[in-house]
Amino acid sequence: MTFLRRLFLLLVGLATIASSPAADPADLPVLRWAADPDSNAPYTFYGPNNQLTGFEYEIIQALAKQMGRRPEFVQNDWDGLIPGLSRGLYEVVICGIEITPDKAGEVLFSRPYYVTFEQLTMAKGAPAITSLEELKGKSIGTLGQTAAMAMLEATPGIDVRTYAEEVNAYNDVANGRVAGVLLDFPIAKYYAGPNPNLEFTGPPFGQVTYGIALAKNNQALQTEINTALASIIASGEMRDILSRWGLWTPTMAKAFNQPEADSVPDTEYTAFVASTAGGASLLTRLTRYAGYWPLLTQAALLTLEVSILGMVLAVSLGFSLAIMRVYGPFPLRILATLYIEIIRGTPLLIQLLIIFYGLPNIGIKLSPFVAGVLGLGLNYAAYEAENYRAGLLAIPKGQMEAARALGLTHIQGLRHVVIPQSFRLVLPPVTNDFISLLKDSSLVSMVTLVDLTGAYNRIATQTFDYFGTGLLIAAIYLLIGLPFVRLARWTEERLAVDVRKPANKPGLFGRPKV
Amino acid sequence: MDEPTAPILEAEGIRKSFDENEILKGISLRVENGDLVSIIGPSGCGKSTFLRCLNFLEIPDAGRVSIAGITIDVGGVDDPFPPDTKVKAHALRQRVGMVFQGFNLFPHKTILENVMLAPTVVNGTSRDEARSVGLRTLEKVGLSALKDRYPGTLSGGQQQRAAIARALAMNPKVMLYDEPTSALDPELVDEVLKVMRDLDAEGMTQIVVTHEIRFARDASDYIVFMEGGHIVEISDEDEIFENPKDERTRRFLRRFI
Numbered sequence: 001m002t003f004l005r006r007l008f009l010l011l012v013g014l015a016t017i018a019s020s021p022a023a024d025p026a027d028l029p030v031l032r033w034a035a036d037p038d039s040n041a042p043y044t045f046y047g048p049n050n051q052l053t054g055f056e057y058e059i060i061q062a063l064a065k066q067m068g069r070r071p072e073f074v075q076n077d078w079d080g081l082i083p084g085l086s087r088g089l090y091e092v093v094i095c096g097i098e099i100t101p102d103k104a105g106e107v108l109f110s111r112p113y114y115v116t117f118e119q120l121t122m123a124k125g126a127p128a129i130t131s132l133e134e135l136k137g138k139s140i141g142t143l144g145q146t147a148a149m150a151m152l153e154a155t156p157g158i159d160v161r162t163y164a165e166e167v168n169a170y171n172d173v174a175n176g177r178v179a180g181v182l183l184d185f186p187i188a189k190y191y192a193g194p195n196p197n198l199e200f201t202g203p204p205f206g207q208v209t210y211g212i213a214l215a216k217n218n219q220a221l222q223t224e225i226n227t228a229l230a231s232i233i234a235s236g237e238m239r240d241i242l243s244r245w246g247l248w249t250p251t252m253a254k255a256f257n258q259p260e261a262d263s264v265p266d267t268e269y270t271a272f273v274a275s276t277a278g279g280a281s282l283l284t285r286l287t288r289y290a291g292y293w294p295l296l297t298q299a300a301l302l303t304l305e306v307s308i309l310g311m312v313l314a315v316s317l318g319f320s321l322a323i324m325r326v327y328g329p330f331p332l333r334i335l336a337t338l339y340i341e342i343i344r345g346t347p348l349l350i351q352l353l354i355i356f357y358g359l360p361n362i363g364i365k366l367s368p369f370v371a372g373v374l375g376l377g378l379n380y381a382a383y384e385a386e387n388y389r390a391g392l393l394a395i396p397k398g399q400m401e402a403a404r405a406l407g408l409t410h411i412q413g414l415r416h417v418v419i420p421q422s423f424r425l426v427l428p429p430v431t432n433d434f435i436s437l438l439k440d441s442s443l444v445s446m447v448t449l450v451d452l453t454g455a456y457n458r459i460a461t462q463t464f465d466y467f468g469t470g471l472l473i474a475a476i477y478l479l480i481g482l483p484f485v486r487l488a489r490w491t492e493e494r495l496a497v498d499v500r501k502p503a504n505k506p507g508l509f510g511r512p513k514v
Numbered sequence: 515m516d517e518p519t520a521p522i523l524e525a526e527g528i529r530k531s532f533d534e535n536e537i538l539k540g541i542s543l544r545v546e547n548g549d550l551v552s553i554i555g556p557s558g559c560g561k562s563t564f565l566r567c568l569n570f571l572e573i574p575d576a577g578r579v580s581i582a583g584i585t586i587d588v589g590g591v592d593d594p595f596p597p598d599t600k601v602k603a604h605a606l607r608q609r610v611g612m613v614f615q616g617f618n619l620f621p622h623k624t625i626l627e628n629v630m631l632a633p634t635v636v637n638g639t640s641r642d643e644a645r646s647v648g649l650r651t652l653e654k655v656g657l658s659a660l661k662d663r664y665p666g667t668l669s670g671g672q673q674q675r676a677a678i679a680r681a682l683a684m685n686p687k688v689m690l691y692d693e694p695t696s697a698l699d700p701e702l703v704d705e706v707l708k709v710m711r712d713l714d715a716e717g718m719t720q721i722v723v724t725h726e727i728r729f730a731r732d733a734s735d736y737i738v739f740m741e742g743g744h745i746v747e748i749s750d751e752d753e754i755f756e757n758p759k760d761e762r763t764r765r766f767l768r769r770f771i
Contacts (some may be wrong), residue, residue: 128732396616398618401619402614406636406681409604417631424622
């Protein structure tokens, strides 16, 4: 899995290096920093206008300014953040990484830039809790590989449920699937705080310190970062940032030895809550969705691109497979049959995961886009092959006989007589398959592509509006699929009247005038 | 049959089996240039298979076929299937036109396109030339007005005439007909037979497997009677009806006369 990510990041890195213009502000040395911005408020995440934001985002901007560097963002999945450091894909990672002895062995850490604790959240009205031991026998949710998880697992008798997305964990408390969720305070504040069905309970558990991670041998940069950090803490800029994000806590005041009160109003927090308020009026919601317009357009285009290229691959490969299976010599016939049966007998998702995450192990590294197109195309090729085979076999033997009796060779007969007819026969099922493929293309979101389903994940985890976002994305799928539904019906009608006069064939937008 | 011309078609000792079942048991036939020969006989006697062996749509197990200068020998003791058989068969088929019981027109092409296909694809004739040849051929079978129609929109008789035109466009030396009127409504049979008579008048060599006894009798130069994989009797058309030599021929014809 990391091979591919490495390649992807390398390409991103190369692309950014190659595209750096050699002029003015770009003359500054680059500070390449990484985070996982998906479902990651309030650290670094995509705001409603699809621009990066977050308190860590602001900290890194301030640091870079202080260091006289130009910050350059590299996106990576959470699991790949640390490995990317040692491979030199970026210089620093700032993503709520807890300074632990384990991790300190792998990477260098800056001095802490944020100190916080684990916050327990339960359904409103649940009995108060004073220690983790009281949670014995209950199901408690958290995120995998976090300090909170370690804490829960160290307490006997707790049924620990790990989630990939914090939103889902908190939703499950509201839905009664788990009794509570234990997570870092900033996450709790942003994801559970605004939810009227949830409440914070119990004391602050443990202590969590976040540090900026650097490659193990990068002491020089570590010193540079620490100096810059000290300077923005001393100047009060750090307190301003954290206050704006509503994260300036007594713990922080003590850690930095500064006053407890916010230095500025918590405008960013308020804006976030407003942008995600569940009870927002329809108009507010629509406006919010309108803000996602660029993301949605991009995502819809990507869905169409992946689907169309996938179908082109499926149709051409499927056609070759069908010819091999129907007319090929024995070994080719067996090969084609094996391919079709294996592909049709295994899930598309597994095939896609093997192509994207598995193939790098044998040295084949594909970009997410290529992997997506390949996965869909190779899979649907098996189905298209069967369509074509049925089409080829449906052409009466007399057609080929007539062609050969006229002096055509077997190949010429296929080319001019059999294949054109079978093509017309398979047009309706092939068009129908394209509509299926368009919907199955949602699986490419599993290989990090932000298609419509990827956009759904991003928007839903930012707005908490799973229902509205789901409907919106479904509507877009429906909308871009409609022309093809129409096309499928048209091909069927056209085929059905094939024996009539040419003038009676229906147009694309209407039935024939009889 | 009277003038001593060289035969345009000669078949010798044609044998063909399907799964142990011997359909043709060594058939020989000579056809002179310009003859119209009818092959009649009960169902399953092998007459259609014989016709298909003549242009190698079925490859005989043994025997020799010689048409318009091309000779193919198969089933010899030394070399039962010479490597050039397929090439020769392909060349031979270009000189032989064939018309099927079910027409077998190409439904995705218009009548004119059906007629133009083989000349353009096989002979490399330019589309313009193939078109003018096609139009001429369609006129010959009386279908000029329907040239842009698709086969599915035509009557059976029109389709069969189009199929004849399609074969004629390749300028064949011999025409083979496999029960050309069996799939037609009775009132459509004559328009097809008329085309064949016209071709006969022009001197085309034609071999017709048919159940149209009246046509066989009236139009053929002579009639071949087959039964059980053998040619039982070859006879002048009047002779075979008035005075069949073979008992089996007599039995068969009794049902028609």
